[in-house]
């Protein structure tokens with residue numbers, strides 16, 4: 001998110017400061033210090049109450065849309081009534097809704113719930129991963145999730161950007177510096193793949209305004225980088241994301257989390273398969289109860305396969321696919337009488353036999 005504003009004023013979050021005395025910068029000469037890393041997190045994205053995805057636009061400024069009539073043909077405005085929500089508000093004089101000062105849009109090519117076709121278009125349109133606002137009747141969380149990869153320091157501590165900074169200029173001084181410690185790495189040499197080391201630069205901080213005396217700061221694409229004190233220097237903590245609507249993690253990429261299909265080869269399937277295999281000697285009469293017997297003298301000991309999916313494929317090839325491996329006809333005739341469920345259960349069991 002690179003939404004910028006001209007005001008340098010800060011509204012500060014009230015926070016208990018932890019370990020302010022410690023330095024966040026890397027002091028020893030270990031090569032690892034020149035490295036930036038990334039971590040993944042699973043996040044839900046903001047949708048309207050029907051489940052359609054909503055997006056933000058990096059070229060907007062806080063509380064102001066910069067998407068003109070042409071742009072709106074592709075990115076229709078998310079409109080609604082003013083709500084009692086703290087975070088969802090209409091922009092002044094319009095019915096265009098914004099989340100924590102960030103105007104919201106649909107993408108014209110999202111046709112169904114769960115479509116996220118607009119994400120990262122031109123690198124300026126993004127899904128929004130944010131805390132659900134209280135009293136909000138306009139938006140929801142997606143049921144589906146995204147895996148987001150975001151930027152961290154060498155130890156996996158999250159780095160943030162600040163919407164009130166301008167390119168190469170930090171507007172975080174005083175108490176802000178204590179809540180958002182400066183990230184400075186004098187020699188960035190290794191960054192997560194897909195990023196370029198040349199996008200990391202050093203900016204100068206104003207000595208007159210600085211409270212901490214840290215006068216250099218690392219910036220990514222001109223945006224100064226910070227830690228968040230309540231993250232307590234722990235790897236993988238992102239408590240600072242969306243604070244006041246103006247602090248954000250640095251997204252490297254985001255992908256829809258692939259639906260994990262549960263394996264059918266469960267412990268229960270193994271038990272059921274064992275019953276079919278041995279009782280009443282449906283398979284064990286030829287293969288032996290331990291699967292170690294050469295069936296009808298043929299050198300094909302099934303205990304050696306050890307892979308349920310492979311065994312399912314073999315049984316289905318004989319049953320459904322015209323026996324492509326030209327197996328013994330006695331076996332093919334056995335396979336032809338097996339149901340899908342029996343094949344799954346038998347495969348689960350045969351895969352557990354000692355090789």
Ligand code: HEC
Nearest residue numbers: 282283286295296298300302314326327328330331334346
């Ligand atoms: C009448 C004897 C007989 C019975 C009963 C029998 N099989 Fe077989 N089975 C064979 C023979 C023979 C082969 C070797 C086929 C070949 O390699 O040509 C074989 C091979 C297999 C293979 C390996 C196939 C391949 O493509 O390599 C599997 C798996 C298998 N049997 C599972 C079973 C299961 C499960 C049962 C019980 C539902 C069963 N068999 C019952 C005779 C039998």
